[in-house]
Amino acid sequence: MGLEHRWRLFDMHCHLDRMTNADEVAREAAADGIALFCTTVSPTDTLAAQARFGTMPNIRVGVGLHPWWITDGRCGEIEIEQAAQLAAASRFIGEMGLDFGPRYAANAQRQLDALEAIARACAGHPVEGRVLSIHAVRSAGEALDVFERHGLTAIAHCIFHWFSGTSDQLTRALDAGCFFSVSERMLATKRGREYARQIPLDRLLLETDVPDPLDTPYSAGQIESSLMRALHELARIRGTDEHVLSAHIAKTSSGLFGLQPRPSHQSDNQ
Numbered sequence: 001m002g003l004e005h006r007w008r009l010f011d012m013h014c015h016l017d018r019m020t021n022a023d024e025v026a027r028e029a030a031a032d033g034i035a036l037f038c039t040t041v042s043p044t045d046t047l048a049a050q051a052r053f054g055t056m057p058n059i060r061v062g063v064g065l066h067p068w069w070i071t072d073g074r075c076g077e078i079e080i081e082q083a084a085q086l087a088a089a090s091r092f093i094g095e096m097g098l099d100f101g102p103r104y105a106a107n108a109q110r111q112l113d114a115l116e117a118i119a120r121a122c123a124g125h126p127v128e129g130r131v132l133s134i135h136a137v138r139s140a141g142e143a144l145d146v147f148e149r150h151g152l153t154a155i156a157h158c159i160f161h162w163f164s165g166t167s168d169q170l171t172r173a174l175d176a177g178c179f180f181s182v183s184e185r186m187l188a189t190k191r192g193r194e195y196a197r198q199i200p201l202d203r204l205l206l207e208t209d210v211p212d213p214l215d216t217p218y219s220a221g222q223i224e225s226s227l228m229r230a231l232h233e234l235a236r237i238r239g240t241d242e243h244v245l246s247a248h249i250a251k252t253s254s255g256l257f258g259l260q261p262r263p264s265h266q267s268d269n270q
């Protein structure tokens, strides 16, 4: 058989709930063997997505509080508190983090306060196999400071989504045990390709981060195409076999999703 896993492709960071036809995409993805980590951007979205997709076997919903939503005031103190409470009770968390790029840096302290609140809540309420999807623009060091201060890199699986920090920060994140979800857009950049070449195979994941813009229609077929293009490019950059790479990434993702690989019986092999 050789079919070890029910899901052959994992999108480890996408905004399923912000696709206008999300239910259709979720169903199509399941039928096509694609699993999705639905990262959300606010606690209101988190609750809606948990209610909508919480029971679907191919979907995991993350508790989200996106730094852009903090910066522009769409999320304030109430949402920070709400996200921290939801995070304390949840295995899957994201999208959250820091964005110190020119458009968002003015509210760096409020972003740090929010991340601190979520990290503190997670540390105070450990959950087995917790997974965090992290947005860090010009702030990978500060994000790692927060996670390490609360011991989160040791007790949770921290995934940097589209890592764009410095080479030293990549080394630090690797030493801390972090994972990295890579999209075709990251692989379109020189630095992205270089990092994708260096990241050890067992820390490597795929993502799409679609739809862009949010609140537009999408399809499982488009997700699959994007993941396959990223996989193809990764295999090329790393000089490895695409099928071997795909199987390894699916196995890592499956573990993060909390799925046991299907027990392989002797008679099933080959």
Ligand SMILES: [Zn+2]
Pocket (backbone or CB within 6 Å): 013, 015, 039, 095, 209
């Ligand atoms: Zn995102």
